[in-house]
Amino acid sequence: MHALKHTVLALAFAAAPAFAQVSVTIDAAHPGAVINKNVYGQFAEHLGTGIYEGMWVGPGSKIPNTKGWRNDVVGALKDLHVPLVRWPGGCFADEYHWRDGTGPRAKRPVKVNTNWGGVEESNAVGTHEFFDLVEMLGADAYVNGNLGSGTPQEMSEWVEYMTSDSKSTLANLRRKNGREKPFKLAYFGIGNEAWGCGGNMTPEYYTGMYKHFKSFLKAPEATRPKFIASGGNDNDTKWTDVISRDAAHETDGISFHYYTIPTGKWEVKGAATGFDEAQWIATLANTLKIDGMITNNVAKLDKNDPDKKIGLFVDEWGTWYDVEKGTNAGFLFQQNTMRDAVVAALNFNIFHAHAERVRMTNIAQMVNVLQAMIITDKDKMILTPTYHAYQMYVPFQDATSLPVALANNVPYRVGGVSIPGVSASAARGKDGKLWLALVNTNPGQPVDVALDVGGRHIAAVNGQLLTAAAMDAHNTFQQATTVKPVPFSARAAGGKLSVKLPAKAVVVVAVEVQP
Structure with missing residues (x-):
């Protein structure tokens, strides 16, 4: 049941986002340096x-x-x-x-x-x-x-x-x-x-x-x-x-x-x-x-x-x-x-x-x-x-880095300290797939992210999500899997795709783009 809850959480397609959307645009047409x-x-x-x-x-x-x-x-x-x-x-x-x-x-x-x-x-x-x-x-x-x-x-x-x-x-x-x-x-x-x-x-x-x-x-x-x-x-x-x-x-x-x-x-x-x-x-x-x-x-x-x-x-x-x-x-x-x-x-x-x-x-x-x-x-x-x-x-x-632009990246603030709410990186893997990594730095609020790959139609994303209930959640010899990745996937509607990142989350997915 515990694993099922995490899997359901990971199926994070959001048709009607409840929060301001962060736009993540991947420029797959202009590859950068290889990530050694x-x-x-x-x-x-x-x-x-x-x-x-x-x-x-x-x-x-x-x-x-x-x-x-x-x-x-x-x-x-x-x-x-x-x-x-x-x-x-x-x-x-x-x-x-x-x-x-x-x-x-x-x-x-x-x-x-x-x-x-x-x-x-x-x-x-x-x-x-x-x-x-x-x-x-x-x-x-x-x-x-x-x-x-x-x-x-x-x-x-x-x-x-x-x-x-x-x-x-x-x-x-x-x-x-x-x-x-x-x-x-x-x-x-x-x-x-x-x-x-x-x-x-x-x-x-x-x-x-x-x-x-x-x-x-x-x-x-x-x-x-x-x-x-x-x-x-x-x-x-x-x-x-x-x-x-x-x-x-x-x-x-x-x-x-x-x-x-x-x-x-x-x-x-x-x-x-x-x-x-x-x-x-x-x-x-x-x-x-x-x-x-x-x-x-x-x-x-x-x-x-x-x-x-x-x-x-x-x-x-x-x-x-x-x-x-x-x-x-x-x-x-x-x-x-x-x-x-x-x-x-x-x-x-x-x-x-x-x-x-x-x-x-x-x-x-x-x-x-x-x-x-x-x-x-x-x-x-x-x-x-x-x-x-x-x-x-x-x-x-050894993947080839791809430029990523973020828009409407609402800052995460506590007191006088402010940092970007979302961090992103993309690359073309040696396997030919387009890989995207996303981080939600806010430990208390999920965030909606709209994905774009140079205007091309996105079919789906599939990968893994790492998150936990508490900021200091950790694995022990008694509970060795308190923090571990779970499946994460979402499918597009009309060639567009939005995912909801849970609070304090790391996500890595392969992005399927239609020809």
Whole structure:
């Protein structure tokens, strides 16, 4: 009965709208840039239980696993078509020495993770284990190198270890450790957050260091990765400006980080659950700021790199709340609610709009940390609302973006804060279908949306709807499907179609247009 109610709700054709209609017009005749599949990339750092326990349990665990990686988690991530995974950090990357994670696990040194909780780092997950994971996922690898506390020699030897097909000592060491052929290393990052935990550098100093390290990173052409520079965060565009000006021919991409905090204050960020509508809209308003930040950084790239060779890689983003009470503050565990799914969808739509330059993003993080896809507890696993948002948006991977215009988009307001009521994005999928994503940011009111595709007759829309009764609705180990997608469809009348979006909803549909 519960599922039936949701399905009936999803059949949202509205012949006589009760609310002002938002018009969404898709210009299918003028396609834009391809939405790189890596916009849906993931991030796994040695942080809390994000890797150990959450994904890696070791080959000897009673929890079903393959090469030490949990079968349930890997299976769920495969269903997201994860295109790329960034590892080992994050701040952890600039204290990570790659040789510690090679050779027999029993003989690997135990270190202290000084960034995240001061816990022991066993180094059980190293280079070979990471590549086992990405190969099981069918994903590409984005490895972040240690510039902060490492040396050019250490970094260059790691790249050689991973990519060389020669009979060099390092390539033979890789073979001795169980890997005959080179790993497929798609991207290599030179440092992380050099403005902060990666070394407290200035953009000018880092750019000199980047070029110094980069000059020693040599790999065969067939296995050479693309190199990523550590860029800025928030409203700072100087990093993008300096790097793209002074190292334009040395980098394939510049990273950018932005976290959504309800209060906008790092000291007291706001709770992941139990929040009021003022915090709901504050969170959405803060996440929408990334649009202007991307625009400003792209302007610097356009000035220094008019040929558009350099990508802007948003390789850390997502919500960041106060940690859950009773958990290790250094583990960054937070609950994941319907609000997070809406945040994710709003960001996806923004990334699509900037597809020409934004060629990769990596949400923080994959399992048990910050805005996670999956939460585990020993042998149990649940999928979060954010997971479902990612799954609904799979058709946008490598799709061709299409211009979308919104009219009569009535703002959603609470107090002095106002944001657009509806967000939309459209694309022509690799499957040839026209895909449309819609988000209703208002948690209390549905909205009617009239669709138009260049004046052509629309037959129907079919897809999925994600919504919930409460703003902070979330899945638990006792109730694992409180928030999950349900079918959504509507048929046109006279070639015109209007759909009613429920409150606080994410919808992704294929639009059927008559010839």
